Amino acid sequence: MRSTPPPPARRWDGSPLAHRVRRSLRVSPDGVSRLLRCGQGDRCRECGNRIEWYHRGAQRPVRLHPHELPAARVPSVCRWHVSSGVAYPGGDGSSWCRLPHAVVCPARDVPPPTPELTGLRRSLAVNTRRLIDAGAFTPCPASPGSPAPQRGNPAACRPARPVVQLLYVRYLAAHPVDEIQCIAQTRRRHRCTSTLLSPGTPAGTWKLVPATATSGQLALPAAVMAIYDLSAIPYAEQLRWRAQRCLRHSAIPTAADLAVADWEPFDPLAHHAHIHNRLPARTRRPGPTGRAHEAVDP
Incomplete structure (x- = not known):
């Protein structure tokens, strides 16, 4: 998931340089398994928006936003990067980074730290409302911000x-x-x-x-x-x-x-x-x- 510039077409002496085409990780349509070790797509059970699960070493998986964001618009404490299928906190030196979904999840009461992330959270909230209106998503009753159950119920x-x-x-x-x-x-x-x-x-x-x-x-x-x-x-x-x-x-x-x-x-x-x-x-x-x-x- 790291954004890298295209490799040079020639060597330092002007001779052509052949590059092996990199293939992205995907599931074979004829295979039995549908579960990838990294980048497992899912939906947040609190807001219904798309997320991606990544392993982070020996710890439990982390939920990341499915798209890369410019690193300049994301605070350093919120930056993540993916290397060899494993997610790591912090940047990798490039101009792009990944973002935890919890930072922009519209079901949480904590606002994002920057105006750019606030706009992203607003767009995710609009998508959540569309999913609820279409009957494709039901908010989790135990999500933060939901009304507390009453006694006697x-x-x-x-x-x-x-x-x-x-x-x-x-x-x-x-x-x-x-x-x-x-x-x-x-x-x-x-x-x-x-x-x-x-x-x-x-x-x-x-x-x-x-x-x-x-x-x-x-x-x-x-x-x-x-x-x-x-x-x-x-x-x-x-x-x-x-x-x-x-x-x-x-x-x-x-x-x-x-x-x-x-x-x-x-x-x-x-x-x-x-x-x-x-x-x-x-x-x-x-x-x-x-x-x-x-x-x-x-």
Whole structure:
């Protein structure tokens, strides 16, 4: 993604110089996989605009704006560059750079630092409104700036982005537990519509635990949170949840991934808006004998 000038046509002595044509990274139409390691296209679940996922070393992927911007119009603290498919903070010495999507996301309350980026954020906000009016996008209910759920509302006790504990690590899910979708590709080259939580599979339990991460971080003062604990289910089932695959595709290792797994390492300070201090609401469900019994919604 680095902008470079065209190579010279001749050497210093005037002899012609042959250049090998560089081919861009693309997916073969006859290939099985639709998932690239870098530049994985997606849409922001908060504003609906296009983004690109890039790996940044051993850390979790970062969301970047899909187009390059002049480096002179972007503050130095907001500049990123991509080298060999890996994103790095800072410029690479060229006149172009990449920009994190969070800086110009119209769903966030923090304004961009420069007028040029404010104009870009305004255009993205217009595109978000067009997507909402056309019915092609529904804003995430847990996005920053959305109204807080009221007490007494049953939907208020169902976290839109729950905290899930598996393999002794806590993750922030992108969807409710019963809506986490498989990321495998079907034979028709579409994303599998099955969910991870299905009948006949061991399920986790909701617990109230101190609001802290599993990496030894100190808990928030006098704060508890509800987590969906999968530590009691078999190890193979936890691996299936971590890979975000349904039962059918977990038995097919050759099935390609069509999307990036939605798990985000949980940070109690950065994700404090998603901490819920109440367990999900209890509903009436028919029992095995036909009688209704109380169960906790996943």
